[in-house]
Amino acid sequence: MAEKTKKNRKTVKTGTVILYAFAIVWAFCTLFPVFITVLASFKSNNEIYLNLLSMPKEWLFSNYASANKTANALRTIGNSLFVACLTTIANTVVGILAAYILSRKSYGFLRYIYLFFMVGVMVPVHCTLVPINNIATALNAKNNLAFLVIVYVAFNMSQAIFLYVGYMDSIGREIDEAAIIDGCNDWNLLWRVLFPICKPILATEAIFIFIAAYSELVFSMILMTDDKYFTVSRAMLNFSSVHSKDIAPQFAFVVMSFIPMVIIYVIFHNQIEKGMLSGAIKG
Amino acid sequence: MASGKNKAVVKNKINPRDLTISILFLAPAIIICTVFIIYPVADTFFLSFRKWNGMYGVAKEFIGLENYIKIFKDKLFWNAMLNSLYFMIGGFVILMPLAFGLALLITSKIKGTSFFKTCYFLPVMLGTTAVALMWTFMLNPNYGLVHTIHNMTGDTSSILDVLNTKTLNVWVVVLVNEWMYAGYNMLIFAAGLVAIPQDVNEAAALDGATGWQRIRYVTIPLMKNSFKIFSILCITGCIKVFDIIWAMTRGGPNDVSSTPSIMLYTQAFSYKLFGRSSAYGVILLVLGVSLSILTNHFFREDKDLM
Known part of the structure; x- marks a missing residue:
């Protein structure tokens, strides 16, 4: 009996871990392109060609x-x-x-x-x-x-x-x-x-x-x-x-x-x- | 539906003042829909049997079924239908499980569901064109994500321009479409999930049903209405899809990523074949109406889903 509850708790735990992993992965998928776009809007053309993912060296509002x-x-x-x-x-x-x-x-x-x-x-x-x-x-x-x-x-x-x-x-x-x-x-x-x-x-x-x-x-x-x-x-x-x-x-x-x-x-x-x-x- | 219920109410004698008010209240909606939906649909039928270059005042020559025959013989039309079918397949194979999974997730007991909900729904709010352009930038071979990764790793091999590759580009747009609408459909499924009484699930759990069994034999059958809404939106959406493809590929290269509605647009506004375009319009209309009716029929009240 005790063993069974223990086992149950363990499966519940892995289930929760999978849920969290899925939740975080999809949240990352939705936010990532938006985040990159916002970053790139402050960079110079050259910086974007060099590396789309980098932080802007200088925050350029001139693009706007x-x-x-x-x-x-x-x-x-x-x-x-x-x-x-x-x-x-x-x-x-x-x-x-x-x-x-x-x-x-x-x-x-x-x-x-x-x-x-x-x-x-x-x-x-x-x-x-x-x-x-x-x-x-x-x-x-x-x-x-x-x-x-x-x-x-x-x-x-x-x-x-x-x-x-x-x-x-x-x-x-x-x-x-x-x-x-x-x-x-x-x-x-x-x-x-x-x-x-x-x-x-x-x-x-x-x-x-x-x-x-x-x-x-x-x-x-x-x-x-x-x-x-x-x-x-x-x-x-x-x-x-x-x-x-x-x-x-x-x-x-x-x-x-x-x-x-x-x-x-x-x-x-x-x-x-x-x-x-x-x-x-x-x- | 509305007037059916009213039948039960004892009919009053017709009061002319009340009737006038009713007509006045209904008039704006009826006039707008007649002028901008019903009349255009009738006009589309009329034009679909004619040849016309779109010039105001030029005669519209009657040519019978020629427009339809040309369309059905055109490989590009069947290609466009196939592309719409890809959207439908993507909708049922990728979007439906994804949205359903996300719905289970945000209605589960994990922490931070309101944050996740807000994130997942965000893409719909950004607007189709903004989403399409954002992903076009990400996929660009000269500065996109793959280019950046190549730069970081020193890889100098050439990068595939996915949005310029036949068939692949349609699937890429399908994926971007699923990315955008996952959160929206998640809420449709979540609406079905929260409507299921808690004790049904508890009873199933007491009977020893595992989590998966509960979803398969309790949750899904009780969510028939959500699946119906999803299916109708997905199927009718597939033949209507325009903005996201147009913004990402312009239907190109050489019209291979077109859908019927893009063909309708290019026939009229690029090739000046307004009659042909109207025939596309009639085909879209027939498909749209018959698919909505068929889907509704499939999800009839008395039928079990699985």
Whole structure:
């Protein structure tokens, strides 16, 4: 008996050691390239050619200045942040308005509207590339950040409505009834009562919409032709193919591009984890 | 799903004011989706039977099924499909076990799980293009990691430019993709793991099930929904993959690392074959919708996973 417990404890121990080893190895794998990139962004081109892994001899902030000067880094990051913020706000507002009706009203036609949005979830966005390019040409909307925002809102809409309706359906209707008896109309019921309750799902989805809109590539490639309006992804790619010899500023640009995202992550990582662990992502 | 539940509610007489409000609330979402999803899909169908060079105002000549026939005869199309298949294989063979393992890890009792969770999820936050460029730098033959190691050890043999080598480059991108999304899928599996009642596991342990047996016979069957979500995201993601390949290889050399969505882009915006590109769009759409429905069917409620 004693021997058995001893043996058991031993297997538990090796199991734990394997878990720790795996945990540390994968943490190293995720952090290492990011760390090297940050280091390289402070080195000179020659140092990078000589040894990518070394510490910088002298911490050169000039790479950042040069990325900003040649590739307009700050401006493109600003463009992307602008697009991402507007997309997130518009998606949340328009999405929750529709979700409220789909979840709370009982008209027969709503079933078809719900189906309509579900079909939207399945459409691969790239098959709308050529027609959307045509719409932009016809409306003279190329190089228009607001147009890009509307396109992104459309792509995220179905998924958002699907999630919001699912969440609202799980909220008991007694709350609505109490609010209606107190004299609440639809508008107040949605914004004063249901909106605060839905905050967890809204916040989690908002973060994912924000990431998607901030780093989207294809549509910003076809809709933006003037480098003043490039989004950050587009500008980074352009920079790395045009100035392929000048590598240190490229590292600096990549680091600059993910600074806003890292800040958002540091602030919201608990929200993301909580939201996802409660099953915010659905197929 | 939503309106189904409402059926139970006693139907009120239709109140015109209430109906107006409902329509007003729904209108923005419906208009945006119609103009930017439904209309473009219809337009893609229309264009896929025509020949057009993309010039505004130039006639779109009807050519029947020619675009589709040319695509199905094109070796590059089948090559692109194969590349998408590599992404799918990578997803199920590498990403799924990795993400599931990480999920077990962060829900286990070891110390520092919140630190590990934060690290693992980080790559998704950085954005696809930034991740792709970062790895392109790491893999560069002139200054990348292998070059540095050669410099340190005095090795002077030439270094393989992996992103310029046929087939190998697709697999490299697949691996970078798994690196990026491991943390994201980890949280999908972790959501399934934390939803399993603790006493089920304890009961299995009391019955003498080892750790591995508990995972195989208790945990995995109870996590059907997580596997379903993973499978749908993975399968539909594979035919849609664009950004990460484009940023790392531009679909090259000579289009061999293209996926269907990259072919769609290059046909239209490099070769000015807008009709052909639209036919690619229709193929993507049919694949996307049928694969989502098939996967959903495979994970039906009444079927056991294994």
